[in-house]
Every structure is written in C-alpha cells, then in structure tokens.
Amino acid sequence: MELFTFPLGQLETNCYVLADEKTHRCAIVDPGDDGDAVAQWLSGKGLTPAYIFLTHGHYDHVGGLAALRAAYPDLPVYVHAADTRLAAAMTRGLSWTDFYEDGDEISMDSITFRVLETPGHTPGSVCLLCGNLLFAGDTLFAGSCGRTDFPGGSWKAMLASLKRLSALPGNYTVLPGHGEASTLDQERQTNPYMKEAMAQ
Secondary structure, X not given: OEEEEXXXXXXXXXXXXXXXXXXXXXXXXXXXXXXXXXXXXXXXHOOEXXXXXXXXXXXXXXOXXXXXXXHOOOOOEEEOHHHHHOOHHHHOOOOXXXXXXXXXXXEEOOEEEEEEEOOOOOOOOEEEEEOOEEEEEOOEEOOEEOOOOOOOOOHHHHHHHHHXXXXXXXXXXXXXXXXXXXXXXXXXXXXXXXXXXXXX
16 A cells, blocks of 8 residues: 655645555545645546545544545545534534444455544544554644644543553554654653553
8 A cells, every 4th residue: 555645734734645556546534625636636646536534523634625525526525423513613614424433444445444533632533543554633643642622622531542542552653633753652652641641
C-alpha cells in the first residue's frame, strides 16, 4: 500500500490517502477543506476513491466533502454517529452516508481499517488502525493531544482515550490530524498528556 499526506487549509489539517498499488483504489482519511485539490490530485495519479473515513466532524477535517462528493457521487462517507450532533458552527457542512463504531472493520482490497472509539476532542472522535498505521485524528498529536474546550469536548474522556491508545500492543506510526507523524512508543515515552493518562 502507498500512503500520501496533504496538509490542507489555514489550519493545515492532514488529509491522508491510502492506496492499494495493484487495484489503484484508495481510501481518504479526513479530506480537509479543499476537496477540489484532492479530487484533482486523485485524477492525476489515476486513483479511484473507494471510501472517505472521518476521524471526527470538525469543519477543518470535513470541509472538502462537498467537492469530493460532487466529483464522486457514490462515494461512501463514514463518521461516528455522535458527531452528527455537533453544532453546525463546528461542522459547517458535515455529510455522510454511513456510520461506524468501535471494533468495526472495513476492508478495501488488501487494506483493512479497524475503528477505535476515542472520544474527548469530540464525542464521536475515532482513531483508525491499518497495518502499522494509526490514524489519530485530533486525539493524539506528536507531543500533545487535541483540545477539549470546544462544545462536546471532555478532558476526562480524552484521558481515557489516550490511555486506551497507550495500551495498544506493539508500536504504530502515529498519523495525526495536524503536524508531524510520530510513533506510539515515542508518545508513550515523551508525551506529557499520554503519560498523565497512563498514570490514571
């Protein structure tokens, strides 16, 4: 599989595209707020999107949905149901076709995604495991974690989610919603918020 990363918009939200090299189908994780740019890039690479997966419903992660769904009208969009209740001011156009929840597995050719519910930043925040990759959304950043002071956020839930991630067996490449990639081992050892969660 091939992984591509695009920081999009004023908040430089990381949009990820994970492609099967044999079938040239791909999954998009968080299309940011520039769906036109993503659609043009996909066309240029000869990739066909099979799914859009949303780690949560905030506008900087979902703003590109309208353009992508215009370009690919039948493209399934997955989100956790809890984030459909976020205030419109925070989502600015969240749309979806399907819901996922903890433990769900969705396969695309040789690639399988597993859903982990990780509320805290939003009630419906999820992380996605795929091979040795952890798509962390705004739950876990390199050296930090997502804000919990927005409506629907919860510091208590965030700590529980960080503790859950810290307990995953083995090491993963952490692909956050903003900023640089890290590893789960690195975050266990140096991230002050994860260390606080682990001490709970």
